[in-house]
Amino acid sequence: MSDDKKTVVIVDDNATVRALFARSTEDLNLDLISFDCAETSMVYLKDNKPSLLFLDIIMPVKDGFTFLSELRRLELHRDTSVIMITSKDYAQDRTTANELGALEFITKPMPMRAITDIISKYISKI
Numbered sequence: 001m002s003d004d005k006k007t008v009v010i011v012d013d014n015a016t017v018r019a020l021f022a023r024s025t026e027d028l029n030l031d032l033i034s035f036d037c038a039e040t041s042m043v044y045l046k047d048n049k050p051s052l053l054f055l056d057i058i059m060p061v062k063d064g065f066t067f068l069s070e071l072r073r074l075e076l077h078r079d080t081s082v083i084m085i086t087s088k089d090y091a092q093d094r095t096t097a098n099e100l101g102a103l104e105f106i107t108k109p110m111p112m113r114a115i116t117d118i119i120s121k122y123i124s125k126i
Contacts, residue, residue: 006030006051006123011041011067012085013059017108021054024115030123038067049076052122055102057086057093065093068100081122085110 008030010021018034025032033050035041038059045053057064064084071077084097089107097105103122106114 007033007048008052008054008119008123009033009035009041009045009050010054011035011038011059011064012054012056013037014056017056017085020110020112021115024112025119028116028119028123030119038062038064042067042070045071045077046074047076049080051081052119053080053082054085055082057084057097058088065096065100068102072100083118083122 006029008025010018010032012018012034013036015036018036021034022032030051033044035044039061055064055068064086068082068084071080079101082100082102084093084102084105085108086093086105087108094105104118106118
């Protein structure tokens with residue numbers, strides 16, 4: 001990982017979604033780091049702050065809201081830019097995401113263009 005590139009992290013248990021993010025970001029000047037579960041990503045995130053974090057809500061063992069709540073307790077991540085992604089679209093989930101400081105709430109499936117657009121939107125502000 002080079003120092004001049006922004007880092008985007010995706011935490012999603014779905015390999016297809018992680019592959020879609022990889023393909024969507026190939027031409028962007030950033031480092032994409034993918035994790036398939038909250039536990040593995042926490043090992044990385046304890047010492048690293050990405051420019052943008054995409055976080056799935058529905059994951060085994062620990063859901064995205066529980067994970068984000070734990071992450072927000074860490075000084076390093078009190079203001080980390082987070083986008084929640086999910087296959088369900090419930091008003092309560094949108095409210096919870098907002099309360100936890102998520103910037104956006106995006107439902108899957110999402111086209112590649114939507115991924116690049118949202119990354120470009122927030123990376124340019126960082």
